[in-house]
Structure formats: structure tokens, C-alpha cells
Amino acid sequence: MNMKYRKEIVKLILIAIPLIGFIAYGFIVVNKENKKLEKDPAHTYGIIIKKYIGAKARDYVKYEYKINGQIYLGDKNYMPHKELIRIGDTCEVIYAKSDPEISKLIENDDGTIKIRKSNELKGFNLK
Template sequence: MKQKKKLNNSVKKNHNKSFFGLLVIVLIILGYGFFNSISKKSQLKDSPLYTIGKITDKYQTSKRGYYIHYEYSVSGKLFERSQKLSIKQELIKKGDLFEVKYSSKNPDYSELLLDKRIKNE
């Protein structure tokens, strides 16, 4: 009986170690995502530059609404990004041009400015 109790305690300890190990990994991933998001917003605020971006696609997800894909170029390098659509989807179509704010420190960080439409010629 004592041996069975020791075995159960051993299993519980291993289970607790696994749980805490998984919890630590999840917290590290969440912390990294949070830090990355704050860093991106900070860089866009502190060192912005602007260029023109073009809508390349518009799509809907069942639970999260409409999203757009856009592309822009910085120093000859093409960047492709996506973001949630924050205006009526009917107002946006493929090929529309908008101003894009990007970080001078890291042009990967960008935001399509949906209130800054550029008239297509």
C-alpha cells in the first residue's frame, strides 16, 4: 500500500512539473508577443516615415471580420502586410492606394492609414 502511495505521489509531482513547465513556456510566448507589439507601436510613433501602399486583397474571416493585404516599397524593397479593416469593407477595393506609415528603424513595422486615401489616376 505504501509503495502505491509513493507511486501516486511521484506521478503527481511529475504532472505538476509538466504543468509548471508548460505554464512558463506559455507566459514567455505571451510576454514576447506583448513586448513585440509595444515595440512596434513605439517605433511607429517615435520614428515614422510615409510612403504609398496598394491594396492587394480583401478577405473575411468567419469570426474576426474583414482584413486587407497591402504592399508598399521602401528603398526598392517590397513589403507585404495585412491588417484588420476598420472602415466599411464596401469602401475598399483591390488596387486602391493609401498612405502607409512605417518605422524608419524597421520598415517591416507599418500601418496602412485608411483615412489617407490617395486618388488613383
């Protein structure tokens, strides 16, 4: 094999190994969080506090919810062409009792976020 091609293969391997490791780590973390949510789920309500454009130009909402006086934050992508979400809307949240920082929004059957009336919850500091 030509020396030039060997150098290119080595470069490719040096780039691919960390990338594969990073992706694998992400899958492991998500899987661990999903298992915690399945093991000891709890439900509460949260409030949409922000809408923004995230990775790959996808639309996201940031929500907050309160457990035992502590406020937690979460993010979820949504489909603005399918659902009208406003800052201040109340959403349904499922979180892990053992680790309340792990949460996700409850979705309707069509994949849209389950939303309640605006400002249904009192005591949240809307930003």
C-alpha cells in the first residue's frame, strides 16, 4: 500500500474512533435516563418558558417544573407547523422520582406536546 494512503487511513481512524465513542456515550446516557423514567415515574405540570431554534434548525421549547420547592428545567423539540405553543402554556411532565432532573414532556398520540391552558399553574416565575 502507498504511504500516502496509509496516512489517510490513519487520519480517518483517529477521527472515527472518538466520534463513534461520543455517539455511543450519548446512546448509553439516554438509555440510562429512559430506564430511570420507566422504573419510578411521577407526573406533574410544567410551564413553557421559552421557544428557540436548536440543533439542525429544529424548533424547541424550554419548560420548567417544580418538585419539593426545587425548580427543574427541560427541553423538547416540537413541530410548529402542527402545534401552537405559547410561552406560559402548561404542559404535562413525567420525571424520575429518584432523579427529578430527568424528565420529558407527555405527548399526544400524534406526537404533539400535551398542552393545557395558558398560565394554569401559579407560583412559576415566567422569564
